[in-house]
Amino acid sequence: MDKVPPRGVPLLYLGTAHAALGLAFLLAAWWPRAVAGFFYHAWMVALVHLVTLGWITFSIFGAFYIVGPLALRTDMRARRMDVVAWVLGLGGLAGMVGHFWIEEYSGMAWSATPVACAVLFMTTRIAAAIWRAPIAAAVRLHVVLACVNVWLAAGMGILIAIDRATPVLPGFVLSNVFAHAHLAAVGWAVMMVVGIGYRLLPMVLPSKMPAGRSMYASAILLEAGVLGLFVTLLAHSAWSVLFGILIAAGLGVFGAHVVWMLRHPAPKPSGAPPFEFAVAHAACAGASLVAALVLGLALVVVPTSEESLHAAAAYGVLGLVGFLAQMVVAMEARLLPMVTWCWAFASNGYQVPPPPPHAMRDRRLQALVLAGWVVGVPALAAGMALESAPLVGVGAWTLLSAVGIAAIDHGWVLAHARRAAAARSTEAA
Numbered sequence: 001m002d003k004v005p006p007r008g009v010p011l012l013y014l015g016t017a018h019a020a021l022g023l024a025f026l027l028a029a030w031w032p033r034a035v036a037g038f039f040y041h042a043w044m045v046a047l048v049h050l051v052t053l054g055w056i057t058f059s060i061f062g063a064f065y066i067v068g069p070l071a072l073r074t075d076m077r078a079r080r081m082d083v084v085a086w087v088l089g090l091g092g093l094a095g096m097v098g099h100f101w102i103e104e105y106s107g108m109a110w111s112a113t114p115v116a117c118a119v120l121f122m123t124t125r126i127a128a129a130i131w132r133a134p135i136a137a138a139v140r141l142h143v144v145l146a147c148v149n150v151w152l153a154a155g156m157g158i159l160i161a162i163d164r165a166t167p168v169l170p171g172f173v174l175s176n177v178f179a180h181a182h183l184a185a186v187g188w189a190v191m192m193v194v195g196i197g198y199r200l201l202p203m204v205l206p207s208k209m210p211a212g213r214s215m216y217a218s219a220i221l222l223e224a225g226v227l228g229l230f231v232t233l234l235a236h237s238a239w240s241v242l243f244g245i246l247i248a249a250g251l252g253v254f255g256a257h258v259v260w261m262l263r264h265p266a267p268k269p270s271g272a273p274p275f276e277f278a279v280a281h282a283a284c285a286g287a288s289l290v291a292a293l294v295l296g297l298a299l300v301v302v303p304t305s306e307e308s309l310h311a312a313a314a315y316g317v318l319g320l321v322g323f324l325a326q327m328v329v330a331m332e333a334r335l336l337p338m339v340t341w342c343w344a345f346a347s348n349g350y351q352v353p354p355p356p357p358h359a360m361r362d363r364r365l366q367a368l369v370l371a372g373w374v375v376g377v378p379a380l381a382a383g384m385a386l387e388s389a390p391l392v393g394v395g396a397w398t399l400l401s402a403v404g405i406a407a408i409d410h411g412w413v414l415a416h417a418r419r420a421a422a423a424r425s426t427e428a429a
Contacts, residue, residue: 003069004346005339006078011414012086013062014332018410020054020093021325022403028380029396032389046100048181051320053093053115056189057150059328061089061122066339071199074133081121089118109161116154123147135199138215142195145223149187152230156180172236179233181316186247187226189324194218194254196331204278204334206268207261215257221250241300248293255286272358277366281330284373288322313384321399322377329373329406336413337361344416360416365409372402 024047028035034043068076095111127147130140157180163169169176202209225246232240295315302308337357344354354360380395382388 003075004342005066005069007343009078009082009086010062010065013058016090017055017058017062018403018407020050020058022400024050025396025400025403029393029400032393032396036383036387036389036392042100042103046097049096051325052184056324056328060192063331063335064126066335067196067200068129070338071203072130072133072135074129076129085118085121088114092118109158109165112158112161116158119150119154123150136211136215138219139195139198141216141219142191145219146188146191146195149183149191149226153180153184153188156183175233175236179230182233183226183230185319185324191222193324193327194222198257200331201258202261204282205261206266208264208266210257210260214253218250218253221246221253225250244297244300248297251293269356269358271356277370278330278333280370281326281333281373285323285326285330288318288326288377292318292323310385310387314381317381317384321380326373336410340413340416354416360413362409362412365405369402369406369409372398376402
């Protein structure tokens with residue numbers, strides 16, 4: 001217990017992430033007709049950034065303060081500059097979304113600057129910490145490459161924003177946007193999920209820890225695929241299908257390791273329930289990933305048409321919301337009880353062990369959250385594919401309800417640490 005994760009900074013990031021995701025689903029539910037239909041317009045871009053930057057990126061940053069000590073055997077102490085980075089990120093995100101909403105692209109470019117500074121600071125910290133961590137080199141490679149990719153994606157995003165006000169980029173607008181989106185989603189978020197997944201999934205399942213040089217394959221294939229896809233999408237080249245296949249192969253390697261984990265289970269903690277909601281969320285995220293891969297490979301083969309653009313909208317929902325966003329839900333379902341147990345034990349002076357992590361959650365609330373994601377993701381994807389505002393509304397309202405219920409459940413979990421601290425103060429008095 002010599003490396004108890006910090007409390008304030010990760011909760012700032014995770015709380016902001018929940019607010020961003022809830023706002024994204026609220027706006028989609030309130031104006032479903034503005035979401036359904038052709039997806040490249042200012043309001044949709046605002047919602048996408050609430051999910052990608054607000055939910056996924058802020059969740060990764062907050063979770064790393066917890067995952068670092070608990071799973072990666074590295075230290076991520078909170079400093080004053082960490083709070084400054086959070087303030088910059090929050091202010092920049094609010095400015096970006098607001099300027100997208102009013103279609104003021106020059107202001108969006110300026111707002112992106114503090115976000116880029118926050119991302120650069122946090123990813124530099126993460127890369128430096130993980131490089132010194134005594135874990136498998138292949139895991140470190142995934143995380144460092146993810147950090148490099150997000151630097152490239154942030155720079156490209158600022159260029160696209162400048163280009164909307166003063167044209168500076170060659171090529172087609174949609175090609176530039178797709179290239180930026182894939183570099184951010186696959187190069188940053190997916191690479192990070194895969195790298196951390198090699199350490200975190202064995203704790204979630206639980207299972208034995210994978211090892212060996214085969215883990216390098218997913219990093220090499222994903223990196224070659226995403227950089228090649230970025231370039232070929234910019235150039236509008238038919239070679240993009242090759243790099244899409246490389247990305248699928250990299251994810252296939254990771255999937256093979258997940259199968260290995262499932263075949264090599266580890267004993268569960270005493271009293272742990274047989275059905276784990278974190279595992280169920282991860283499985284649903286995996287199903288969305290498979291569907292997104294099939295759609296994505298088809299989209300790089302077929303010519304652009306009205307139908308392919310509808311499929312691209314569904315592909316985006318399945319990849320960003322169904323896979324990446326729900327993988328964050330799966331991660332939090334296991335991480336928050338674990339770190340709350342650490343905080344509570346530390347708060348009472350390591351005298352009385354708190355309730356075990358699996359006993360901290362309300363399983364009825366967890367069941368409602370899982371049902372919301374199971375229903376909401378397909379409804380939202382179908383609504384985007386069919387340009388159906390009612391279906392988009394059903395999916396968005398359902399997912400918004402799931403986010404709200406999850407927030408209540410998280411509050412219930414975190415209350416264990418507050419009660420332990422209060423009890424310690426009473427005893428001291």
